[in-house]
Amino acid sequence: MTNVQQGGRVALITGASRGIGAAVARLLASRGMRVVVNYRSSRDKADDVVASIGSTGGRAMAVEADVRDGDAVLGMVEQVRAAMGEVEVLVHSALIPYAIRSFEEISVDELGSKVEQEMRAAFLVTKAVVPDMTSRSYGRIVYLGAVLSRRPDEGMIALGTAKAALSSFARFVAQELGPRGITVNVVAPGPVGGLLHATLDQEQQQRMAAQTALGRIASPDDVARTVAFYAGDDSGFITGTTAPVNGGLTMD
Structure with a gap:
């Protein structure tokens, strides 16, 4: 860990070495x-994300922690405070198996x-950053949910049920x-490209894309842009909401 130049809000993104978390890290930077x-x-992947941010003039650091381990989470927040300052933005995107x-x-x-x-993970990371947010009278907390919390799909009962619980917790x-x-919101993506390539063949991905109004599945950057809105000042009067980033797969 190295010290990072001060300036700009401090954003902690869990599970940011790949996928949506990495896209969020790059965009916020x-x-x-x-x-x-x-x-x-x-x-190695986390270091790659940090290097890519640094190559474009951004400021980033990588910190190891299993977000299901309370001591590890508190240690991570202490490291961040020493190197950067108090966490003002939390994006919890770590994927729990x-x-x-x-x-x-x-x-x-x-x-x-x-x-x-x-x-457990959502509770621990939130509990760890709230005191500093409270002392600053400012905070942005964004959880990564899933469309499965409202739109069931075959074999996904564990993930959908857990994300539904997360949405209720957030409110x-x-x-x-x-x-x-402090505002707290959920971004609930539908199927996301890249994450699906390892589990679905091309025909299955095309069939899934055809179910959306926009005719495609999301990219990590699609999700990251919505997260960035909630993580910024423009969303200051929005809290307790869930944003469905699914291309019209579900509509309210």
Whole structure:
């Protein structure tokens, strides 16, 4: 870890070594924030994200922590405070592993483990940054949800149920923290390109894209732009909401 020049809000992005988290880190850095790229095991990928941000004049650092470990989370926030200052923006995008099974196949332990670990991680990272946000009377918290919390799909009961719990949690936290100048929102993407390539063939991806009104699946950058809105000052009077970044796969 190295010290980072001061200036710009400090944004901590969990699970930022790849995918949506990496896209968010790059975008927030391009908008002047000092970015913390959290990772659990992918040190090389996290360093690549930091290097790419630095190559364009941005400021970033990588910090290892398993967001399900309370001591590791507190240690991460302390490192950030020493190197950059107090965390003002939290984007929680770390993906917690889960079983892909139908209701008939999944066990209560597999379902319960995903819900428990999802909530544990969200709770711990939020708890760790709220004191500093409170002291500054300013904070932006953004959780990565999923369209599956409202639109069930085969084999995704564990992920969908956990993300539904996360959305409910976010509303309670938003209500409690609002008087402190802290907003809390959820960005709930549908299928995202890159994340699907390892699990779906081209025909399956095309079929999924055809279900959206816009005729394509999202890119990590599509999701990152919505996250960046919630992470910035333009969203200052919006809290307790969920943004469906799914190209019209679902419509309210």
